[in-house]
Amino acid sequence: MSSDKSECDNQLRRDRELAELREWFKHNENLPQEIEPLLLRRFYQCMYCDAEETKKLIEVNYALRNKHPHLFIKRDPLDADSRRTFDYADILPLPGLTPENYKVSLYCFRDFEASKMHHTEDTRAFFMVADCRFITLDDIARPEILSDGEVQIFDMKGTTMRHISRLTISTLRAYIKFLQLAFPVRLKAIHMVNCPSYLDRIVSIVKPFISDEVFKLIRFHTTSIDTLYGFVPRAMLPQEYGGAAGSLSTLREQTQKVLAANRDYLMDPRHWQVDKPEKRNGKSWKLFN
Template structure:
């Protein structure tokens, strides 16, 4: 979808609605607003519904989505023991690929709620920027047509699974499936452990049938992954030419630090009681 003058006018309309809605925060980044609009294929009503679901869930679970700092001790521990990396470029289908893996296998490092908080900070950091360049128009930035996730299970043990918090898992899966302004296209599980059946039995109750169909388990080698994700996208650690994970992670951490104020600014995320009360007074004395 190209944002021509007509689409930009609809974004203006959507932005005005957002700012005047007492059950939404005061501000929203324009690129993020475009994501909601584009995710619903230009359907204004659909975009409004998705926006309301997104911010309602954020404020219902403030301990994950509002009370956050990408540079605090909990976040640092997450980023020290795990990689949560959006990979550069887009697949031939125009998909954005992200990779998640452990770099420290100590189960004691797992803080499921803090890790989930970090995951969504990485997503929010990415969502107010474009994903790449349009294939048909050089140097014209655009959005991905969908998201692909790669989960590397190397190093995961049953002890890691035992440290999962089911309430946090429920929030994570619900937000992922119902509130994100992206279309999930595939989930690739690589380096699958022998106890894969136990992992599936734990996760399946929280996953919709539609999303479960998107999961691909790569149990033998990465050759089957290459059929879906080109090597040009993948990091060198996975046989690709997309750079080293350490370098990509350094870029990500720098971007998170740069956007710290944005990620922590309540005017972008929190539904303030005074805004709702002011709107009620406006209608009362109108």
């Protein structure tokens, strides 16, 4: 009985603090006009239900968004730039959660021609998919459960030095900084699969632009994709990766439907744009483990 009462008390406290955070958000001129309730819950859970730390994370998130509007605000999931990205690459949240309660996303090329890579536009597409996921339930069968962390899988099949030469350093820095300081979930692991024989050359080029905290989370799978199964259940992976989550084409179609359905949300400045940006003095922190 006491444990039931404790859980009830915790739920009442969470509900009260989330309501207070909504009011704080609404009246904070350093923030946009609106925030989706599920996204607010993610910020709150990410900071272990600490309301004050949640406020700091939210302010950093929108400060970085407004510092890089070409990545986070000026966007359209159905425009020509987005279509080019989704025609040559897959950016796919995978269904379900790991036993550790982590959400998994997969990124891979469908077309290996390096000239089709446009790093800034591709990064913008990545964040559109992420922003849609953050207002979508992680597990339909358990709507009350939110993920406790993020696992990313990058398939390096077809990656050449020509691809690496097309990286935009400013975009890479903004991407890493946002993951490290502003993501509404905690980054737990990055898995690189189908690594090429010249992996060392690629790492030597990009490592100076990746923070030590992020680099420590990267695991390179150099021999076989089988080593990935020790970290991500096969049931969550696409058929093409030995899993049971459906084909890449099915997952791609589902993701595109979600993007189209949320186009107005992604393009609505009321959810993203700060009308009166102020100087922020909040401390920085790292969202890992």
